[in-house]
Amino acid sequence: MSVRNDRVYLIVVSVSALLVLGVLAASFVVYRRHDFPLLDFLALVLFLLVSCIVFMVVSYRKTRSVNELAHLHELMQYQRELDKIARRYRSLLEGAGNAVFVFNADTGLLVEVNRRGTELLGYSKEEMVTLKGKDLVPEEDQEKFSLLVLRVVRRGRGRADGIAFRRRGGDRFLGEVEARLIDLGDEKVVHATIRDITFKHRAEREMRQRNRELTSLVNIITRANQEMELETVLDVTLRETIEVFGVDGGGIHLRERDGSLRPAATCSVPDRLREALDAGADGGLLGRVAATRGPFALDDLAMEGGMAGLSDESAGWKGFAAVPLFAKNRVTGVMYLLNRQIRSFTDEELKLFFSIAGQMGIIIENARLFNELKWKSDELMGSFRLLEKSSHELALSQHRLRTNLTLVERANQELERIDRMKNNFLGMISHEFRTPLTSVISGTDFLRSSSSLAGDPDSRQVLDMIHEGGERLFEIVNDILKVARLEAKSATVTRRALHISQVFSQVVAKLEPLLAERSLRIVFNNLEGLPHCIGDQECFEEIFSELLENSVKFTPDGGTVIISARVVDRRALAPKREILARFNADFPSQIGDRCYLEVAVRDNGIGVSHDEQVKIFDKFYEIGDIRHHSSGKFKFQGKGTGLGLAIVKGMVEAHGGMVWVESPGVDPEARFGSAFLVLLPLEESLRTPVIPLAAPRDPLAGDIPGEGA
Template identity: 25%
Template sequence: MALRIMKYTLSQWLDNQQTALLQHWSNQLESAASPVAVQSHIDTKRFVLALIAAAEGNELPLRELFTDWITGETEPDVPAMVRSLHYLHRTLRTTLLREPAELTIVDALADLFEQTTTILIEIWSEHTNQLIQEREFIAASLDSASAAADQRALQLKALNDISQRLSATLDRDELLEIVIDSLYRLTEAHHVAVWLVDEQQRLKVVATRGNGDGPTIGYVLPETNPVFQTAFQNGVFWPAPSADPTHDWLIAGCGVLIIPMTGGTGLIGAITLQELQNPLDLRFMQDLAQSIASQAAIALQNAELYHTIRTLNTELEQRVIERTRELEEEKNRLATLHAIAAQVNQTLDLDQILNNSLTMLARIVQAEHASILLTEEDNPSLLVTRAILGKKVTPDNTVRFAIGQGIAGWAAQHGQTVLVHDVAKDERWITIPGSSRKREGSMIAVPLFVQGEVIGVMTLSHPQTHFFSEGHVRLLNACAGAIAIGINNANLFRMISAEAERRYELLDRQQKETSQIAAILQSLLDGVIVCDLYGGVISINQAASRILHRPLEELLLWNLHDIIHRYLGNHAAELPLDDLLRRPLTVDGAARTFTTTAVIAGKTINFALSPVLKDDDELLGALLVLRDITREVEADRMKNEFIGTMSHELRTPMTAIKGFTQLLAMGGLGQLNDTQREFVNTIYNNTERMINLINDVLEITKIESGSIDLEWRALHLAEALSGVIAELQPQITQRRHQLTILLPPGLPLIRADSMRLHQILFHILSNAVKYTPAGGSITIAAREVMNVDLPEPIRSTLSDNRRYLLLSISDTGVGIRPEDLPRIFDRFFRSDNPLKVEAGGTGLGLSIVKPLVELLGGRIWVESTVGVGSTFSLVLPVAGDHS
């Protein structure tokens, strides 16, 4: 307990003196005369802290400090360090004695430095002993390595000798003798054997050397042998194999070493070494045996490749000889083919081609009889003789075969060349009546193909059986193609010549017709302009040049679009050329036609635009016909003026008659009896009817003369309908009709004339009221639509890119007969129905409505079923939509 207090007191004193001690120690290190100057590489602070820890009883920091210093890179000077510790002890003791302190602390200081010196010497002694042991181990290792190097050098020399011997031969038996002899001599094993993989992929002993009852040459290893299977991967050392029937190749009591031999193609064999006296010695021979096995594998593989190459060379020489013979035959065949092709290409006369080909082929193959049969043009199922070797084809020697009959017919039917070695034994032979040919000898029948179809058969025969060979077949097959091409060319030439002659006649006729048409076109009084699919002008007559007041040459350079826009201006949309070229036909398949009029140089010209179509409705372009209708317009104007004047002259007295009749009816000239009142009312009603008729005639006259002035503005359909309904409300109420109006919110405004729109709606709605039996229903509906929403006949007459307002007025009236629908808008036409007399009228209302609707840029049409009712529909363009 006293010692622990004493040490703690020493450590406390050292801790208190730490700063002064460090300063004093640093000053001593900086002094060149100081014995510790050489130790300046020691961490002074770490040393002082380790010394304080040792005073507290913890030696570990001090040991770690000395260990790092002794084992560092710089060689430690232990004696100098001991002197330094002694010097430091004296310095601390002197400092301690200057202070009043217990003697036990002074003694503890001495013990501390003695302990420090002892630790230093222990660590240095341990380090020195370790260095001595390492140097002794290195010396022993060097001796061992030197001996191993000597042994390795001997082995490398032996391997070098073996390698040179193996490289000196490519004979398999010599290589095996070198390998087995070298292994037995270098390893001094009891038994050595070389195994190689045979053709059945089995290991077979091919060389042995040694004593005992080991495997002999020719021994085959069982297919499943776990020892060899493992050896094929890493090699096997088996120091003490156990007795096993599957290991009958083992020598009793011997250790065994198995070394696999592998090459580029995989496992090629194995080497086994068996040792009786010192089995463990095989372990040290493994590297040497492995090296010899590797060299042996390469040498054996090279020998096998050499043997294979020699075999291939022998086979190649034989193939070269055979190929040379084949090339010679091919050369002769190509020469023949070239001669045939040249002969065939010299002419396009079919008979000359056939006869020349037969003569040449018969001479080459030495045939005595030959012929060519071709299929008939009118009946491809028959073969007809077209050429006979050495003879001219006549009706007497012409033969016809049905395809499938005879040898030639069989070749044509199956599309295969027939080689008959003995026609007497062939069942396909057919004897031709009246022919002198005997059924003997051999024959070849070759089909002639053009684009995969049989056009004929070529036959060659010889009185000797087995005369023709496969070489003849190959030659004739090659020549058949050239002959077939020549025949086809001749046929094509004949057909082309006939077709050319026919087309020449057609062209001549067409040129005459074209000249006639051009003459007719130029003689027409109406102007005609024809354009292509893009609007380019391709034809124009003098009348068009005269009407348009432009030179013909200038108009030919224009586009039809330019002509329409230049002469119609704002009315160019009435002849929609682009729309016509995109869609020339209606849904019913009829050609679409657009007409309009314009005034050019004081003359009224009618423009009629229609498509130009072929018989199969293929579009070729468009046709614009210009007709001067100035006289017709002037005559119509005079007629309208006359009718207008007469109507005015008639309306003046009628107005007076109506006024006086109304005055009489009201009793202005005295009271009337019932008979007089009935007469007066009759006069008044007929006068009213005559005035309405005269007004309608005047209205039609204005429409036809184009003298109607329109006040265009944006109108609400609801406002226009309200005025008409208010005017007809007494009649609707009187006939007890149910009126339904369906106008969705947000309907766009329409662009129209308010008075003319009122007139249109009044006539349509008035007819619905009059021609619907009492108690019926009338429905008015409207909605915004595009062109695609309209029926095809209407859609084709309107612009594709505008919005429209569709108004439908439907009733449950008597309806209109289907045969009357096309005439419903004609003047003075009234369809027969039960309410015709009761409704009255002149038949001019709808004839006024239709041109007024079209004048406003719209269209009107009717759908009706007798007994069910009618629906009048009209479309008007939306205001402000000029797209």
């Protein structure tokens, strides 16, 4: 700003001088041409010079005042910047997380300190101004502080750890100092930052101590784990522990089965002292250590009661420390250390000793287990040698077993082939029988309807016998074909919604003449309120026709057959799981969350034995004695071909259900009766029952109406 004003001033003066010179030159020309008086000319010149001088003086003063104002403005701006910098410096100084001190490099006096510094040392700012840096350091650290100051003066910066500082109250702390020299022109100052590292130093020291302890512990455990013999493990452990603690001797006593402590390993311990340590009814000093289950130490062993009176050789031991050995929270022994000089074991040393003992208890227990395993291994090796002698015979037996299994497998394959041939043969025979049987039945029907035999009762009777035999044989052929189709899984099933009451109405209507002839009564329980099931109506009618015919055949004249039904699910069938598995091993695992209709057909006949309950559903199987069947004269009293229940089983399983029988046993006099139960799947949407489920009940429980005595 001032440089620009000076330039303007020079330009103005130069222009004014040129103007004056121009006026003088013009005046001189006029004077020469017009012959003005000389005095007038000189007066004009003098006037012009005075005017020029006055103008120049005024211009100079004005320009100088402008420059002074500009300079004053610049000084005020500089002062504001300095104030801002000072406030910023003070804010940084007070807001610093560490203690900051500024010392005069020449006098050593404190120039500046922040709030953290006064809090750290406990002095006020006024008190600290009168102090020097060395006044804050105790005598033993004066040399270290002086070396730091010398390093800062020579190199411009320095750093030192672990210098002790003294607070106003007298207590001390360890500080970490970072200092640097700052040249301010007219003076030099030292900017020092001090951090309290007392806790850090203590933590590092504890960490180093802990690392040394862990290293010692790992070394001991490693050396001990390298050996598996118990005596070697004890000796190695004891010597390593003695070396870690720098003592003169020690020992390990292990607990016996009777609870006493027995010396197992010693190092440099006299026999008499070793005996004195565990002497007494309570096991002596070592016994007390085992009882307290904690570390124990003495500075001077001779001061312990019971140690006085020993020989000079034994009395020379002073320092003593002992800890119990643990394995599975059980004291297995005691480990102790001895020193010839008075030795005060610190808490850290006792903790390390206790940690070593804890690990050694486990290692000793493992070594004991190893010895036991080794002994058992030797026994097993002896047994193995005995077994090895019979291995050849075992190999021969296995070879014979494999040979027999191969023969059995071939026999099973042959049986399966024969069974297929039998089924094919039966199917072929049944198919071939149908055509001639149809002709026989048709012919006898024609002859029976002819009037030519009206007067010949004998011929009529023969034709009736032929016709009935043909129909019976035709039914047998149809049953054989049904069984063949069911086994081949080629039977066609038309599924639709059916109500069980409709099925039984059709079946009972066909059996009504027979029931009336034998005075049999059929009772229906709980059929109307049931949901619909899914299946083929013709198959259902044939299933329950076979079951009713079977019940009628084994029910005495005047008896009662009870038909009942209920909705069941997995929970309701759970008590019968074992019974169901006898008749169909896969069905219990296939029930899932589906609901079924359980239909029961009960009679009070002679019953079925437990051994034959599963077999009666096999093809061509007949049970019982005909004397125990029925007193009727119709075909129901005959044994039949043994295909009826096999057809029932095949048809029910083709619908996704199952059939089984329950009976207490066979007794013609008591007439325990039988109950044939059928499970039929309900509609797919019925995953849970829509009516209250009936509680599981024994089908034969309670009296049957109409039953004789």
